[in-house]
Amino acid sequence: MQSYKRLKGEKLLMANDYNDKVSRVLSLYQRLMEGKVVDKEAEAARYGVSARSIQRDISAINNFFEQETEKSGVINSIEYDKKRGGHYLSQIYRTRLTNSEILAICKILLDSRAFTRERMEHILDILVDRCTPAEGKAIVQDLIKNEEFHYIELTHKSEFVDKMWDIGQAIHQNRYLEMDYKRTKDGAIVKRRVKPVAIMFSEYYFYLTAFIEDEDVKADFDVIDDAFPTIYRIDRIAGYKVLDKQFKIPYGNRFKEGEFRKRIQFMYGGKLQKVKFRYKGSSVEAVLDRLPTAKILEEKDGVYTISAEVFGKGIDMWLRSQGDMVEVI
Helix, strand or coil, X not given: CHHHHHHHHXXXXXXXXXXXXXXXXXXHHHHHHCCCCECHHHHHHHHCCCHHHHHHHHHHHHHHHHHHHHHHCEECCEEEECCCCEEEECCCEECCCCXXXXXXXXXXXXXXXXXXXXXXXXXXXXXXXHHCCHHHHHHHHHHHHHHHHCCCCCCCCCCCHHHHXXXXXXXXXXXXXXXXXXXXXXXXXXXXXXXXXXXXXECCEEEEEEEECCHHHHXXXXXXXXXXXXXXXXXXXXXXXXXXXXXXXXXHHCCCHHHHHHHECCCCCCCEEEEEEEECCCCHHHHHHHCCCCEEEEEECCEEEEEEEEECCHHHHHHHHCHHHEEEC
């Protein structure tokens, strides 16, 4: 009888200890999530336990965070900072995109038609499998499968991503690039030695923007000075070599890719110019989105007078495509 009572008492004591530990861990968890600093010694005194017990509690919470990372795509980590006087929850980083973000990216990729079918399928598989929260994978796959099945790759059918990375390295290191380039107008292979400054994407293709150094070659281009780069489709670069020689561009004269992007249409190179036209279509927003530098000068009876600053002759192609909705001034 006495042994039975003793056993029962021990079980009650263990249950109380367990409940106390659960309450202690939950309290620590809540305060950490609220951004408070936890002092291990103070917590030990508060709960009447050793500092080692509090350390085990903190480790248990950290283990829980690690397990949740795989499910939620969020990294939480308890760190110690002597200056702050204890343990705290470090900044939260999202490691995965949301279902809606992945779906949007997949749709943009498919619409771009930028890669071969094999490369596109590879990229989409990785995006959906490794970057999408588990509960949304099947839905995202279902929403893109038809478009992926009917995907039509571009006529050049060439792999160029490794080439693009090498060119990117040359840009990063300010190294000259020698290349054999297949011209669009006649298919002839020409040699170029250029200063590569940016990689851009537009209308299905990736492009290299670069400055030509050869004065004889420059003479054949509309570009007449170092202020304006020339543009090359990366898939048309038949051969290339990144040279050891570096070029220098003063910081104040560095190529501003974002500013160039706002002023270039259909990646047709050329001089910087200003255009002015009247627009009488149904969506002036579409014009402003197409021409980021555009400004509405006047609006009268639904007709807008617009000016814009642009590079090259691509703007002529766009203006002609608008038909009667545009009158060039």
